[in-house]
Amino acid sequence: MSKAVITLNQAQVIYSSKSEEVSAISEIDLTIQKGEFICLVGPSGCGKSTLLKLMAGFLKPTSGEVRMNGQIIEGPDWKKGVVFQSPTLYPWLNVRKNIEYGLKVRKIEKERRKIEVDSFLEQINMTDSEGRYPFELSGGMRQRVAMARSMVNHPELLLMDEPFGALDALTRVQMQGLIREIWQKNHQSIFLITHDIEEALSLGTRVLVMSKAPGQIIESIPVHYSQEALANGSNMVKVDDSFIYLKESILQKICQ
Ligand SMILES: Nc1ncnc2c1ncn2[C@@H]1O[C@H](COP(=O)(O)OP(=O)(O)OP(=O)(O)O)[C@@H](O)[C@H]1O
Ligand SMILES: [Mg+2]
Known part of the structure; x- marks a missing residue:
């Protein structure tokens, strides 16, 4: 139903x-x-x-x-995850840490965080770019990270x-x-x-x-x-x- x-x-x-x-x-x-x-x-x-x-x-x-x-x-x-036209990533955090941020704030344990972040890095095809910082990403890549950062919380x-x-x-x-x-x-x-x-x-x-x-x-x-x-x-x-x-x-x- x-x-x-x-x-x-x-x-x-x-x-x-x-x-x-x-x-x-x-x-x-x-x-x-x-x-x-x-x-x-x-x-x-x-x-x-x-x-x-x-x-x-x-x-x-x-x-x-x-x-x-x-x-x-x-x-x-x-x-309620929100994604805007201009992705708002934290410039001082790399891709992995940007995605992980919300889970950390919610005090999700480390192993669980790793599983979730790995899964979403894969879903957005950015496993190889996990160490890059937002200024090193294209617009499309930044938007993928912004999506993953919301999705990782399973809103x-x-x-x-x-x-x-x-x-x-x-x-x-x-x-x-x-x-x-x-x-x-x-x-x-x-x-x-x-x-x-x-x-x-x-x-x-x-x-x-x-x-x-x-x-x-x-x-x-x-x-x-x-x-x-x-x-x-x-x-x-x-x-x-x-x-x-x-x-x-x-x-x-x-x-x-
Ligand atoms: N914080 C605000 N204070 C006063 N008026 C606002 C505010 N936010 C939006 N408006 C007004 O409310 C109306 C609707 O705005 P809204 O941003 O929801 O439209 P929209 O459909 O998203 O437009 P667009 O397609 O251009 O993004 C507009 O007239 C806008 O000027
Ligand atoms: Mg609008």
């Missing part, structure tokens, strides 16, 4: 400053089930990152509720805000293949924001479309392209007529 990991109930965010009030997201109802890979698309400034920050616990709703496993989210913790929910937005096209496809494999292997729920509709269709089990600000979820579309690619052992999805149709119809909704 499916299990709700995240539940938003009429969650609304209004940013207030001395001079103005910005209504970032309207009352949103949303449930994310365990194991879902949700991709969110929508126009710039419609409130996508605001929605992610609610789930991460960086922000509280102005009204309504945001719950994880039935409990109101009170703040960030390791059960129940991985939140990603345009994680591949700054990467070149080839690295991007490789990273998409990697996140698909990581998702298949680790069975966590993923919520990924992207401005790229093809990326959303290629990765998600469900694509959410947000309206312009104040954002509302206007479409929720189950998709199967990523699971098919995994089943076929392929790094890329098969683009058929239904894929192109969905891409066009989502684009129209975003531009409305």
Whole structure:
């Protein structure tokens, strides 16, 4: 039976400053089930990152509720991993130590830490680079380390805000293949924001479309392209007529 990991109930965010009030997201109802890979698309400034920050616990709703496993989210913790567009690694720690950092903070014992870090170094294909420092890595490598650093804690929910937005096209496809494999292997729920509709269709089990600000979820579309690619052992999805149709119809909704 499916299990709700995240539940938003009429969650609304209004940013207030001395001079103005910005209504970032309207009352949103949303449930994310365990194991879902949700991709969110929508126009710039419609409130996508605001929605992610609610789930991460960086922000509280102005009204309504945001719950994880039935409990109101009170703040960030390791059960919610977050990966941003610009990876924030510790420059003074090498790759291995960056990945290990969260486990150390959580006082996980040394042998267990080694097993976990070794496993994720392998999953991101960086076993040979474990001794390098962030300044010695390419953008794609840094983003892989940032992903591993979140994943190593086995978060129940991985939140990603345009994680591949700054990467070149080839690295991007490789990273998409990697996140698909990581998702298949680790069975966590993923919520990924992207401005790229093809990326959303290629990765998600469900694509959410947000309206312009104040954002509302206007479409929720189950998709199967990523699971098919995994089943076929392929790094890329098969683009058929239904894929192109969905891409066009989502684009129209975003531009409305
Ligand atoms: N801390 C803040 N204080 C005031 N207004 C904010 C704050 N953060 C975001 N906003 C405003 O809230 C609205 C939604 O912003 P948000 O960053 O959630 O949009 P987004 O959909 O992620 O945009 P993009 O696609 O450009 O990243 C925007 O009008 C933005 O200016
Ligand atoms: Mg954003």
